[in-house]
Amino acid sequence: MRRAALVVAGAATLAAGTAAHASAAPPADGGTYTPQVVGGTQAAQGEFPWMVRLSMGCGGAMYTDQLVLTAAHCVNGTGNNTSITATYGVVDLQSSSKVTRQSTYVYRNPGYSTSAGGDWALIKLASPISGAATLPLATSTAYDSGTFTVIGWGAATEGGAQQRYLLKAQVPFVDDTTCKSSYPSMKTAVEICAGYPQGGTDTCQGDSGGPMVRRDGAGNWIQVGIVSYGQGCARPNYPGVYAQVSALSSAIATQAAQLGGGTTPPTGTVFSSSGTVTIPDLGTASANVVVSGISGNAPSALSVSVDIRHTYRGDLVVDLVAPNGTAFRLKNSSSSDSADNVIATYTVNASAVAANGTWKLRAQDVYSGDTGYIASAKLTF
Template sequence: MVVGGTQAAKGEFPWMVRLSMGCGGSMLTEQLVLTAAHCVSRTGNNTSITATYGVADLQDTSRTTRTSTYVHRSPTYDTATGGDWAIIKLASPITGASLLPIATTNAYNTGVFTVAGWGATRENGSQSRYLLKAQVDYIDDTTCKNADPYYADLIPSAELCAGNLAAGGVDTCQGDSGGPMFRRDGSGAWVQVGIVSHGNGCARPDNPGVYTEVSTFAAAIKQAAADLGGTPNPPTGKVFENTADVAIPDAGAAVYSNVTVSGVSGNAPSALAVGVAIKHSWSGDVVIDLVAPDGSTYRLKNSSSSSTPDVNTTYTVNASSEVANGTWRLKVQDVYREDTGYIDSWKLTF
């Protein structure tokens, strides 16, 4: 891949995947590969795709391969909404695979991005045996649309442009489709902001590459991943706990208790254990949610007519689409009058 690129070292971008139909991809979970919708034909059972993982040299005998079982193709692809993304489910997990988190806000849709892949090194050239990498600059939507008539139909809310606009010479190319465009986030970790989608040739001046704007479709991608049930990282047994008491006001605003998770690779497990201990004289008054680091909310308990005091239980949440590390919050609200209580403690087990 990558016109004007240099060879990537083995393990430099460990979540990269080469797909047998001639596209790239990235590991979303241990069993799910994120790629482009235009690389696949439809949603449904599919056992024809082979994914190669774990190498920079495709002939490296240490490579890991898996066959596909199912494809989910974005239902909005080829519509005015855009959405050139798809998820491929593998026949079995790649245990311990490195994962590339997706951007959930547009905060990282700027600056300098990295692209990598095994596609052509020149327009209409042959595919590369070795993983190549390059850096491309963000190009704003207006500049991109005006660069060449080819870009007149750019969908600003669904697509990002990047490249070396004036000089060309650096770009993704045929065979790189579906691969990630990524950059460092605020804490220095890699985050995927784009998916290689299309362009007018390869590395031509005034003809940037066009990438799926991942943050726009993050919620849909996460929901599809959860529905597909791709196995994430196996449980580590690591426990993160907050034992500080937090008062719950009577029929008042929600309160929060935070737990910061660190040192856990990849995504949260599909059976994330959330242990909750709340002292309350009327447990039915209490509504409980788990809030992931990106703001996604998972309902643990609804209000009810139960007069039983206290909540002492462990809930199980499929959080496999969430990055493990970061600040998780327990959100608790008393929704009826007369009874009060407090969060005694809570914990997450990864």
């Protein structure tokens, strides 16, 4: 999961969209710094709905529905760029359900260098991805400890091939003093480390730019790191080094606002379903979203983000069912709508319903011949 195939010594600087080599000088520690998910397991469809694969061999996460947050070392500079393809919505990169967008502009943190850190960049897509799940950023150090989850399509062994299927793994926080004993040039103000002292689990080549995440107080994913560098993959006493999002989030937000385009990240509390739910042919399925810690009733403009993968979306009737059983119709069936998938954000007036409890995204297949699954449901209060 670390940087994409990153051989620093003698590496040529390539155009953004073609490779993920660092464009700055070799790190002071020397050696080969490489990032993928080593020691991981395959992620379930919809488990990390905001994940993005970039065609230059890096990862990223949706910051808005038109902006992807990745690593500065994955791109070569700031400016117009139409050479990068972003793949969203699937764990299998060969899936016919994948959503792709071309880049239109790249912003590379101008303060980034291997000596200063700040390894982040934003990629603006040619058009928004309707209903895209977005990953909130940590804005304080409150979540910069504990156990993190790393995700990516990078190599599963040092020097190995990148993966077709998305992998995930858990790694523990490593304090700055310990990390600096392995990487004397590690920048404690803007970098954070994670890994086991015995090695065995890590990011690797092809994971560069991807997010390191953990759950926040409400149980929702929050991004605490960006895969940046490490010596080898999963080596003992060499944890992965990540750009520390809590130290960089303000600058990222400022630049994202200047880039414009797309829907800004929600400012309310977000609750999401977990895992995928199969929708049987001529059957009904529900994905649960557990809401807690919200005072009073739900808002009059409750945002409902839906990601349903289906080979004939006209077959589907989709409802949001409140904890008290009240149903809000989101989508009706239509025999003439032969397109794939329901990826959209709806707004319902749920102000008469108590917020806390188990909400259900219910999908009913009313015509035979096609099937699918609920990838994710997200409510923003």
